[in-house]
Amino acid sequence: MNHEPRSAPSLFRVFGQRKMAALLFLGFSSGLPLYLTSSTLQAWMTVEKVDLTTVGMVSLLSVPYSLKFIIAPLMDRYVPFLGRRRGWLVITQVALLLCIAAMSLHDPRRGLQLLAINALLIAFFSAAQDVVVDAYSVDVLEEREMGAGASLKVMGYRLALIITGGVALMLADRMSWPTVYLLMAALMLVGVAASILAPEPVLREGPPSSLASAVVEPFLDFLRRAGVGTALVLLLFVVLYSLSDRMVQNMTVPFLLARGYSQSTIGEIRGVIGLVATIVGVLAGGGLVARLGINRSLWILAAIQMGSNLAYYWLSVSPSSRASLTTAIVVENFSGGLVTAGFVAFLMSLCSKQFSATQYALLSSFMAFARDVLVAPSGGLAAQTGWPQFFLITIAAGIPALLLLPYVAPWNRENPRGAAAHTGEVTDAPPADADDHPFGRV
Known part of the structure; x- marks a missing residue:
């Protein structure tokens, strides 16, 4: 492996790749569930007059995020449809879409236990999605691209937090909380589309x-x-x-x-x-x-x-x-x-x-x-x-x-x-007319 400093690639070439666009949208998908099981959920519970002690216990729903290293070997070992990374991305994102939509069926005043179980499932699949998004970032980027990939992923993540932590609260003043959660669930389609259209990284060594x-x-x-x-x-x-x-x-x-x-x-x-x-x-x-x-x-x-x-x-x-x-x-x-x-x-x-x-x-x-x-x-x-x-x-x-x-x-x-x-290698080549592709050129 060459350790000597290399010449710098152009920033346009680095940021303008199809995989960079994928990372932006995958970052958005990764950030979307976080507040829906924490501060935004607490806002809904507070409006429904749930006691403060119970509202405070919502922080326990973050436990799956601390256990990512337990989930991660599964994502390295098994290769579902669409490839090792994109397949797991779609699986976790579809699960999140369904679980977030299911939150609209709950009433915090009458069915708090079922709501908590539903929220815990969201946190679990969200942690699993984070594992795969991080792994995809590692696999699809070469060394000089890693800072750019990280920056776009963080930007997408932050934009999702604005929507779920700010826009969702504004919408809740104009419509019911179940409707808000249905709208947030629909936004998971951004991640599903990004995962299907994203290039799959090459894995020459094979999975474990x-x-x-x-x-x-x-x-x-x-x-x-x-x-x-x-x-x-x-x-x-x-x-x-x-x-x-x-x-x-x-x-x-x-x-x-x-x-x-x-x-x-x-x-x-x-x-x-x-x-x-x-x-x-x-x-x-x-x-x-x-x-x-x-x-x-x-x-x-x-x-x-x-x-x-x-x-x-x-x-x-x-x-x-x-x-x-x-x-x-x-x-x-x-x-x-x-x-x-x-x-x-x-x-x-x-x-x-x-x-x-x-x-x-x-x-x-x-x-x-x-x-x-x-x-x-x-x-x-x-x-x-x-x-x-x-x-x-x-x-x-x-x-x-x-x-x-x-x-x-x-x-x-x-x-x-x-x-x-x-090396940043990916499996699928760009379409014949790459300029018309939603993610641009590879």
Whole structure:
């Protein structure tokens, strides 16, 4: 495998491919079910006067998302119709369409148990769809395309969250909640169409020979490719790389409220301007990876990630104003989008195409550890040190990952240590008149 930096492909060639359009729509399909079993469902239950204790228990429906690594070997091992990735995509998406539509048959006041079972099924099939979308992304992209693919997938995901978390609530003021859920179910057809029209990635090695092999071989493959010592360093890097950013994200809202900003102001700026900044950031991050490669992008993004926390430090020592709040949120969300595209590309590069579903699910679990566990003491730390010192500490939290970069992603190498080969090959050629194809040219 060639590790030397390659010349940069044109951004038009990278972003203009049919598989990139597929990733945008698959990202949309992946994000659609999330709020329908969390905040949007809680809104419906609250309107129907369900008690707050029960409403709070809705968070338990997210458990399947934490168990993706258990589902993933099935997706690596078995090949249904349409191919290993597209077949599973269609299966999970049709199941989601039916389950989301079935929510319209429930009444939260009279049949809460059946509604909860239905919502749990949505969460299960949603987690399964996420596994396959992530695996498809790994399989269909070559290294320089991974940042662009990640950025489009994130953009589609975010657009889905706007619809299910914002537009759905607006519609609920004008029609019944069962009708809203039927409309949301119909939007799953976007994912089904994308899966049928998307190119299937080439798998030259073949799927794992047995389910046991699909469980064990992903670990052995990663260890053989990287070596035990390097594998442990890579996993440590996965945990630490975004720690600086995660600490700030965990305490952003409490900090802003403590500074006297209203919930409406925070929601308005984060929900609109912040979202736009994130989308621009992920697209810019995809372009950066395409131009510089994964390794060099990780260096630049690590510095940007740490430096962006200075915006909140500045906000903590400056007089409160809408302009300063907007500036800090734009800086945070833009840099967060940049880092997301680069870091997801890094995770993709570590996954072998033969076991991509399982390996990506496991790596994302390590990433979630930093998001959910390591940042938990952030509140106590902020209370002890005060906000200005807390934000300086978050900058320092990025130093350990920075120290690992020379080993994990040497500046003069194309790909990180332990990276698998990714050619981005797909099976089906474009139609004779590719310009008329809904996904353009391959």
